[in-house]
Amino acid sequence: MSLSDYFAEFIATNEMTVWSDCDALPEVSAVEYAPGAMALVPRAIEGSPEATIISAGIHGDETAPIELFGELLAALDAGQLRVGAPTLLIMGNRRAIAAGRRYIDTNLNRLFRRETLLQDDHRFECQRALELMHAVDRFMSDVVKNNDAGSVLHLDMHTAIRDSRYPRFAVEPFSETPTPDAVWQQLASAGLQAGLSQHQHSWTFSHYTRHYHGAQGFTLELGRVAPFGSNDLEPLAPMLDLLRARIAGTHDSIANQRPLVRFVVTDEIMRKSDDFELCFADDIANFTEFPPGSCLARDGNDGEWIVREAPVHVVFPNANVERGARALLLARPLASEYPGTQ
Numbered sequence: 538m539s540l541s542d543y544f545a546e547f548i549a550t551n552e553m554t555v556w557s558d559c560d561a562l563p564e565v566s567a568v569e570y571a572p573g574a575m576a577l578v579p580r581a582i583e584g585s586p587e588a589t590i591i592s593a594g595i596h597g598d599e600t601a602p603i604e605l606f607g608e609l610l611a612a613l614d615a616g617q618l619r620v621g622a623p624t625l626l627i628m629g630n631r632r633a634i635a636a637g638r639r640y641i642d643t644n645l646n647r648l649f650r651r652e653t654l655l656q657d658d659h660r661f662e663c664q665r666a667l668e669l670m671h672a673v674d675r676f677m678s679d680v681v682k683n684n685d686a687g688s689v690l691h692l693d694m695h696t697a698i699r700d701s702r703y704p705r706f707a708v709e710p711f712s713e714t715p716t717p718d719a720v721w722q723q724l725a726s727a728g729l730q731a732g733l734s735q736h737q738h739s740w741t742f743s744h745y746t747r748h749y750h751g752a753q754g755f756t757l758e759l760g761r762v763a764p765f766g767s768n769d770l771e772p773l774a775p776m777l778d779l780l781r782a783r784i785a786g787t788h789d790s791i792a793n794q795r796p797l798v799r800f801v802v803t804d805e806i807m808r809k810s811d812d813f814e815l816c817f818a819d820d821i822a823n824f825t826e827f828p829p830g831s832c833l834a835r836d837g838n839d840g841e842w843i844v845r846e847a848p849v850h851v852v853f854p855n856a857n858v859e860r861g862a863r864a865l866l867l868a869r870p871l872a873s874e875y876p877g878t879q
């Protein structure tokens with residue numbers, strides 16, 4: 538069975554496949570850790586190549602990452618891309634992808650918290666989060682033998698609901714340990730234009746790999762949500778190059794030529810009540826700046842949110858989130874960007 542057929546079958550059925558071997562990849566041991574979570578490990582590893590976790594489709598309507606993922610599978614199946622480093626390929630929310638929706642029962646990308654996620658919560662995404670956490674745990678325990686956990690890169694690929702002043706940007710989950718410059722440089726070389734650092738735990742998938750495993754987890758926003766077949770993959774060519782290089786274990790050779798602008802989250806506004814609205818037009822771009830005195834949101838519980846002393850940039854505004862969920866992030870430019878990126 539080819540990898541492309543495997544993931545197509547997973548989306549269609551959600552079955553655990555009896556996966557003996559992949560004809561197209563004789564030099565690779567392919568192990569299915571969960572439905573739609575396939576680890577590829579070269580049978581003969583030279584040195585300690587850095588491992589990578591590549592995930593797409595955590596939100597089912599974010600199709601460009603799923604198309605990029607498909608390009609990787611096709612290249613692997615055709616023998617045009619060789620696996621030179623341990624790689625975990627994950628397709629996220631099968632039912633939401635099939636339905637063309639962000640999620641079925643609840644937002645999968647808020648559930649990756651060991652301490653609170655319950656085995657007997659039968660909402661679709663809760664069960665899927667458990668499977669994905671288990672798959673990552675197994676991959677980390679298998680590959681960490683040969684890798685320093687801090688060198689494992691997790692790229693969780695998404696697209697944003699709205700336009701952005703920086704169409705491609707990375708969200709760095711909160712962590713006590715700063716991301717090494719070399720990792721930011723890899724992201725910059727992949728065409729990422731901005732980096733947004735979270736100020737607190739957010740329990741997303743990329744936060745899971747960072748918080749519980751010490752990996753370099755990132756959520757990547759790769760343009761804007763569009764239906765399958767309507768994505769312009771051209772601006773994502775450098776991203777595809779990075780993914781290919783990580784799988785091949787050759788990413789060191791990527792030269793950084795592009796700038797990456799850094800922001801830090803300073804606050805988040807939650808939707809506390811049903812009576813919640815944003816004070817600005819629905820179609821503003823991510824990273825739009827609001828001066829002091831601007832109204833950002835009105836909530837039946839919390840009242841009005843007004844910008845205080847310094848301007849803020851708003852990211853991911855969405856008045857239609859579930860009650861108790863994040864409705865927007867407020868960010869400020871980071872004073873010191875890493876050297877050589879501006």
Ligand SMILES: O=C(O)CCC(=O)N[C@@H](CCC(=O)O)C(=O)O
Binds near residue numbers: 699741
């Ligand atoms: O455009 C939007 O409003 C949402 C796009 C998206 O799915 N973003 C991720 C970001 C995760 C993070 O904060 O690391 C999400 O909301 O899950």
Ligand SMILES: [Zn+2]
Binds near residue numbers: 595596696
């Ligand atoms: Zn998303």
